[in-house]
Amino acid sequence: MSRITLSQFLIQQQRDGERISAELRFLVEVVARAVKAIGNAVGKGGLTNSLGEAGGENVQGEVQKKLDVIANEILLEANEWGGHLAAMASEEMDAPHQIPNRYPKGEYLLLFDPLDGSSNIDVNISTGTIFSVLRCPDFANGGAAPVDESAFLQPGTRQLVAGYAVYGSATQLVLTLGEGVHAFTLDRETGSFVMTTAHMRIPDDTKEYAINASNARSWEAPVKRYIDELIAGKTGPRGKDYNMRWVGSMVADVHRILTRGGIFLYPKDTKDPTKPGKLRLMYEANPMAMLIEQAGGSATTGYQRILDVQPEKLHQRVPVILGSKNEVERVLGYHSA
Template sequence: MAQRTLARYLIEEQRNKGVITADLKFLIEVVSRACQAISIAIGKGGLGGVLGEAGSANVQGEAQKKLDVLSNEILLDANEWGGHLAAMASEEMDLPHTIPHRYPQGEYLLLFDPLDGSSNIDVDVSIGTIFSVLKCPEGADLSTPEASEAAFLQPGTAQVAAGYAVYGPTTVLVLSVGDGVTCFTLDREQGGFVLTQEAMRIPADTAEFAINMANQRHWEAPVQRYVAEMQQGKDGALGKDYNMRWVGSMVADVHRIMTRGGIFMYPLDAKTRDKGGKLRLMYEANPMAFLIEQAGGAASTGRQRILDIEPDRLHQRVPVILGSKNEVARVVGYHG
C-alpha cells in the first residue's frame, strides 16, 4: 500500500471530510516545506556555519542565535508569496509581517515560534518549530504592521490549525486541523513527510512530570504542594512513584507527553509574575494547548483554560500547565 504522505492526508481532510479548505491545505504544505528547510540547516550544524550567537536580540530582549534568525527568515520567505495569508507574526519580531503588495492576500493569519529551545542548539539537543493558524477577521486593517496586530488578538479556541516540528534524531511534524492529532516523519530520501501515527491520545493519568526545578523556590504554594507530593512517591498522598524529565525545549517536552503521557509545567512564579508568566500565549501556549486538547489532554494556566484567554497583546505571556487530564485537574484544583 502506498505511503500516506502529508499531502495525501491533507487532501483527504479537504476532499473527503470537508475539514479544511484548499487554501489551508496549501498553507500547511508550505509550512511543512519550511520546516524541512530548517531541519536541513540544523543538520549541517557547525559545517553550515549556523551555530553560535547572531549578535542581536529579539523583541523580548533575548539574545538570538544564528539559527533563530535563519529559521525566521525561512518561514517568512516561504509563506509570503503563496496568496493564502493576510499576515504573519513571529516570536522573533516586534510587529506582524504584512504581505507585500506585489503578492495576493489570503484569508489566514500565521503565527510561529521559528525555533523553540534555542539554548539547546549548540549542544545538539532536540529543538523545534511551533505554529498556529487563525482566520483573518473580515474588514481587518492590514494597512500597516502596527494596525494589523489587532487581527491576531483572538482566543486559542479560534485556531483552525496548529502544529510543531521536532528536530531530533528524526524530524517529526505533529499536526491538528481540529480533527485529532496526527504525526508525520520526514523521509529524507523521498524529501517529504510521511504519516506515522494517527489519532494520538494522551493517557489521563501519568507518573512523569516536566518542570524546571531550578525555579522551585519561586513557585506559588499550589505548585510547591503538587511537586512535593510527587517527590514523596508511592508512600505519599498520590500513592505512586513519579519520574522527572526536563529537556528545556518546550517542543521536546510536549512531544514526549504527546507520545507517552505526562504533565508539563511552567507555572506563575515570583520571577515571572510581573510579566504574566514565562511562555508566550500566541506562539507557544495556544498552539500547544490546541494540540494537547485534541489528543484528550488538558491545558490551563492553573486558574483558567488556556484556549479561553482573550489576548490583549501579541507577545503576551502566560503560565502553562498541560498534559494528562487528571494530573492537570489536580494542579488546577490546588490553585482553586
C-alpha cells in the same frame, strides 16, 4: 499498510466534508516545506557558520541565536508569495509582518515560534518550530489595508490549525486541523512527510512530569504542594513514584507527552513580578494547548483554560500546565483551593 503522505492526508481532509479549504491545505504544505529547510539547517550543526549568538536580542529581550534568525527568514520567505496569508507574526519580531504588495493576499494569519528551544542548539539537543493559523477577521478589499496587531488577538479556540515540528534523530511534523492529532515523519530519501502515528492520544494518568526545578523557590503554593507530592513518591499521598523529565525545549517535552503521556509545567512564579508567565500565549501556549486537548489531554494556566484566554497583546506571556488530564485537573484543583 500503504504509506500516507502529508499531501495525501490534507487532500483527503479537503475532500471529506470540506474540513479544510484548498487555500488552507496549501498553507500547511508551504509550512511543511519551510520546516524541511529549517530541519536541514539545524541538521548541519557546526558544519556551517550557523551556531552561536546572532549578536542581538528579540522583542522579549532574549539573546537571539543565528539559527533563530535563519529559521525566521525561512518561514517568512516561504509564506510571503503564496497568496493565502493576510499577514504573519513571529516570536522573533516586534510587529506583524506585512505581505509585500507584489504578492496576492489571502484570508489567513500565520503565527510561529521559528526555533523553539534554540538555547539548546549548540549542544545538539532537540529543537522545534511551533505554528498556528487563524482567520483574519477584517479581511476585505483583497487585503489592501495593512493588518495590525489587533487582528491576531483572538482566543485559542479560534485556531484553525496548530502544529509543531521537532528536529531530533528524525524530523517530525505533528498537526491538528481540529479533529485529532497526527504525526508525520520526514522520509529523507523521498523528501516527503509520511504519517507514522494517527489519532495520538494522551493517557489520563501518568508517572512522569516535566518542570524546571531550579525555580522551585519562586513557585506559588499550589505548584509547590503538587511537586512535593510527586517527589514524595510511594511514601507520600500519591502512593506511587514519579520520574522527572526535563529537556528545556518545549517542543521536545510536549512531544514526549503526546507520545507516552506526562504533565508539563511552566507555572507562574514570583521571580519576576512583571511577567505573569514564561511562555508566549500566541506562539507557544495556544498551539500546544490545542494539540494537547485534541489528543485527550488538558491545558490550563492554573486559573483558566489556556484556549479561553483573551489575548491583550501580541507577545503576551502566560503560565502553562498541560498534559495528562487527571494530573492537570489535580493541579487546577489545588489552585482553586
